[in-house]
Amino acid sequence: MSDNRASASTTDDVVIVGAGLAGLFCALCLAPRPVTVLAAAPIGRGASSAWAQAGIAASVTEGDTVAAHVADTIAAGAGLVDRNIAQLMASEARDRVHDLLSYGVPFDTDLEGRLKAHKEAAHSFHRVVGVRGDTAGKAIMAALIEQVRQTPSIRLMEGVVAEELYRNGRAVTGVFGRPNEGSATRTLFLPTRAVVLATGGIGHLYETTTNPAEAQGSGLALAARAGAVIADAEFVQFxxxxxxxxxxxxxxxxxxxxxxxxxxxxxxxxxxxxxxxxxxxxxxxxxxxxxxxxxxxxxxxxxxxxxxxxxxxxxxxxxxxxxxxxxxxxxxxxxxxxxxPAAHYHMGGVLTDASARTSLDGLWAIGEAASTGAHGANRLASNSLLEAVVFAGRAARDIRDLLPYPQTYESGEADEQPGFVSEAPDVDAVKALRQIMSRHVGVVRNRDGLLDALSAIDRLTAENFNDRFRNMALAARIVTGSALLRTESRGGHYRSDCTETDPAQARRSYWTLASLDRTIRQTIDRDTKDRTTS
Missing domain, CATH: 3.90.700.10 (Succinate dehydrogenase/fumarate reductase flavoprotein, catalytic domain)
Incomplete structure (x- = not known):
């Protein structure tokens, strides 16, 4: 575990969980305020951001406009995009690109120094600002990592896995984590006033994915266990x-x-x-x-x-x-x-507002871990990096306004949870879970397959007393249950037994873990009753 500023026996009152583009950009925006960044893997290695090839969408070329960018975003989102959020995101795009330029990102330019952009699917203009054709994510992350390492207010705790959020009343006031050292027995407790989830997506819940192994839906599970509202979890982009x-x-x-x-x-x-x-x-x-x-x-x-x-x-x-x-x-x-096709991006996540606040006090979510409403049912290409930096910056501003005076807390070891272990999840269990998700909750889904997946996920959960695997399984269950309850096809969610788009379901989905479990049980009970009486 590395720490580039101070002893790990103290914790800043802002803890960012995740060190991809969203997490690092947020930390830089908060500087010179002291922040602690938890990274499950060495910084940059476990981030999907570094693998993004195309670039960041922004209306920077002649003839393109914010309005056109918003229109394309809404069209791709299959009726579920929050127009106000899309407008906000697109209108801040140019400024965030220039922020990245100031951090040293070498975006492609023409001979006169103007930003160059290329065109991608469903964009009406050349709008995607890249680096050397297909190295945008790698270049952006390299520049931000260099800036972070030179910023003394940012404490990096690399090799630490967040396993649970601590909640006091309506507020999240701490993070439990462990060193990512295989069979780790020490549980760290980091008390704090603000937690920012920047944990990335869920791609590695699937057998075929473009995401790194760290993209296991941990932010989704952490927030759901704490009682936060989850939105649009059924929408997975392949x-x-x-x-x-x-x-x-x-x-x-x-x-x-x-x-x-x-x-x-x-x-x-x-x-x-x-x-x-x-x-x-x-x-x-x-x-x-x-x-x-x-x-x-x-x-x-x-x-x-x-x-x-x-x-x-x-x-x-x-x-x-x-x-x-x-x-x-x-x-x-x-x-x-x-x-x-390969699991690539999760449009769903922890529900947030325009300031990246979740439904719980003291908890923000940014990047792919969040569901802002900007993507609707189907993300427009290259809007992901844009959303990450826009809402990372907005989260930083909101935290500064809400908590203007930084504090530091004493952190330490927490009591163990009997019956659970924190070593690396069982390889066979993870393989089985990924196969279930690809087979039943993939590009094409149906009711029977989703019910089979829920049953199999529950069985794997009962058989594996491992904190990290149980978080993976919970994230998988949330996605699967949400897919079962949306009885139509829309955007990234396609049901072979409900192939039409239903105008009556042209609304985002919102679930807490308790309400999702209750509705799944009611649906299964009703289905059983209908089959018995038919």
Missing amino acids: HPTAIVSERDPSPLATEALRGEGAWLVDRDGHRFMPDCHELAELAPRDIVARAIHQQNTSGQGAYLDTRDAVGASFPERFPSVHAMCLDAGIDPVKEPIPVA
């Missing part, structure tokens, strides 16, 4: 074009390739997306993901053919993807890339 390989996580073929004109073809070279949507390869991600899923399950195969659109310039223009293709034994200059 990136259409993960590169088929043996690697875990799956390498990603950036959407910018399709923006440059690459085609999706079957094994016979037939281009299939024009038959599925008028925008063809640039259709919203959920439509492209389902089309590719259908191609693969039917045996026709799905391949991204970049030979005409990018050709010999591939290694220079998309160096990260080129290297990953070569690692998988594919030469994209000469042959199409085999692709499949």
Whole structure:
């Protein structure tokens, strides 16, 4: 465990759980106020932000406007985007990009020094500001990590896993965690006045994902156990074009390739997306993901053919993807890339307002751990990094306004919880959970499969007395239960038994853990009764 400022026996009154883009940006925005940042892995290693290829969406090119960005965001969100939140996010985009520039992020510019942007699916303008084609996330994180290490007010506690929030009345007033050292017996208690969850997404709950192993839904589980409201948990975005390989996580073929004109073809070279949507390869991600899923399950195969659109310039223009293709034994200059959908981004999360406040006092959530309403049922490409920095900055301002005078607390060891262990989760249990989620709560879902998944998740939970696994299983149960209770298809949530979009369900979903469990039981009881009487 590393600490770049002071002894771990004291805790700042702001604790940020997570060290991806949202967490680090929030810490920098709070400077010079002292903050403690908990990172489960060495800083930068466990963050999905570092793997983001395309860039950050912002209306910076001639002809583009905030209004157009908002309109595209709403159109992609399948009727559930909070317009006010989308307007706020898009209107702050340019300023946040310039903040990142000030931190040393080397965004691509033209010969006159103006920001360059490329086009991605469902964007009406060239709006995605990147770095060297496909290295935006890596470059942004490298710049922020350097800034954080040079900022004395930020204490980094690397290798610490948050396992539970401490609640006093309506307020969250502390964090329980353990060193991430395999079989760790010490429980740390960090008292605080403000906790910011920046724990990332849920991708690693799935067998095929583009997310790092740390993306296990821990923020979702921590907040739910504490009683916070969870929103839109059923909406999981599957990136259409993960590169088929043996690697875990799956390498990603950036959407910018399709923006440059690459085609999706079957094994016979037939281009299939024009038959599925008028925008063809640039259709919203959920439509492209389902089309590719259908191609693969039917045996026709799905391949991204970049030979005409990018050709010999591939290694220079998309160096990260080129290297990953070569690692998988594919030469994209000469042959199409085999692709499949992979769990990529969670539109749901801990419900927050425009200041990133959750339903509990003392608890904020930012980045993918939060559900702001900006993405609705289907995130517009490259809005994720934008949402992360916009609401990280707003959370920092809100904390400064609410708690203007910093304090420091004595931290220490907490009593153990009998019957539970904190060593690394059982490998077989994690594998089983990920298989269940991919099989039943993936690109295509149905009622029977979701009920089977709930039963299997409950069984795995009962068999594994492990804090970290139980948090994974709880996050999986929340996503599965929310998917069961939305009896329609919308955005990233597609039910083969309810294929139509229901106007009556054009609303966001809100659950506490107690209300979700109660409604699931009522639904199962009603279903059992109906089958008995029929």
